[in-house]
Amino acid sequence: MQLTKAQREQFDRDGYLFFPALFSPQEIATLTDEVPHLYAQDRPENVREKQGGAVRTNFAAHLYSAPFARLARHPRMVLPVEQLFGESVYMHQFKINGKNAFDGDVWQWHQDYGTWLNDDLMPTPRAMNVAIFLDEVNEHNGPLMFIPGSHRLGVLEAGHDTTTTSYPLWTINNDNIRTMVEKAGGRDGGIVAPKGPVGSMLLFHSCLVHASSSNLSPWNRVSVYLSLCAVSNHIRRFKRVEWIAHRDFSPIECLPDDCLQQDYVVDLPWENGTPPEAARTSLERLEETA
Template structure:
């Protein structure tokens, strides 16, 4: 798929694009059917909620699950990002966020690039998030909230929140959030929240400030978040485990468009468990590690 001039202009202005029903019900079912088995595994790549056993985030499903390995190579997801960057991309991070009914906790206001810069030493914001709904998303089950145009501020000041939830995040101060919302239109569009059926897709800029509230509804809100980075912009530090911040900078090679419902072979290197190397971290910059080797 190719983005239109209007879509490119909207992305530049607002920092995101929304594609309702981008994947068919059959394609979406191929993904949702694999989630319970992934969530049931007692491995490091499943981060659970602070006060319950519900999975908050599953990392690296594309390394262990055939449907998600196919999604990671899907042209409807990869090609628009590649077009926006004008170069090949690699998978920096792959998450399945489980905002489970009654138990899904908040995601505080943040920019994803803030974490990638501070923790991973990603040189610039030439990385993109792709969110794909695996459940219908409505106003009650904790939808994403964006501040349109906030990506134009670049990297904003953030603090490392280690206590609010079970997953640490570089979060944005409330006073700055209020300023950004007012600048974006206040009560008239200063916060937007794309909602739609399972299979919908959002592309959003890595500097777009976003959040989501807790899920107090009886409906799950499970979504896949794929973070694609321009190959030339790969991370320079391995402070976080490989299952969180990937170290394979090979450009993504797309599969055919029908890959989610047709039998195409894919490599699953962690099918039988993560290697010990996936847990190894280092505070040293990547270039220093390479020279030492």
């Protein structure tokens, strides 16, 4: 899958691209059938909501779940990012974000690169997210909200919020959000929330300011996120556990396009449990590599 000139120009302008129904219901079914099994496991990779115990985020499923290991190598997700960066990418983070019906909590306004810079010492914003909707996303079940063009502002001042939710985040204050939204168009496009059917795909810049509200609807809103980083831009510090910020900088090798419907063999190094060394962290800066 290659982006057109018009799509690249749109990405440069807005900071995101939306591809409705890019994956078929049959392809997505192989993933949704696996999610309850992952959420039911007592693993450190499952981060739960403060209230109710519903899974907020499942990390690193591509290391112990065959369907998600295949998704992590899908050319529809990987090749557009390689095209934009002009080089190979590695998996910086892999997560399944669950906004369960009635229980899904907020994600505050933030830039992903703010966290990757402050916590992981990722040198530049040569990383981005690619997301797939495992459920229909509508106006009621907590869709992602973007401030179009906010990625062009670079890294913004942020505070480390460790209290609002069960997952700490570097967040942007309300006054700055208000100013950015007004400059982006206010009520006429200053905030956008892409919505669509199961199998839709989002690609968005790591500096794009985004958030999502709680899900009070009776419909789940579960999405998978691949955070792909240019290999030359790998993180320089292992402050966070490995299932949140990966330490394998090997370039992703894509599988064929039918990989969600065929049982291609994939490595599952954490299938029998999370290795103890994955929980070890360090505040020391890694030596630069050539």
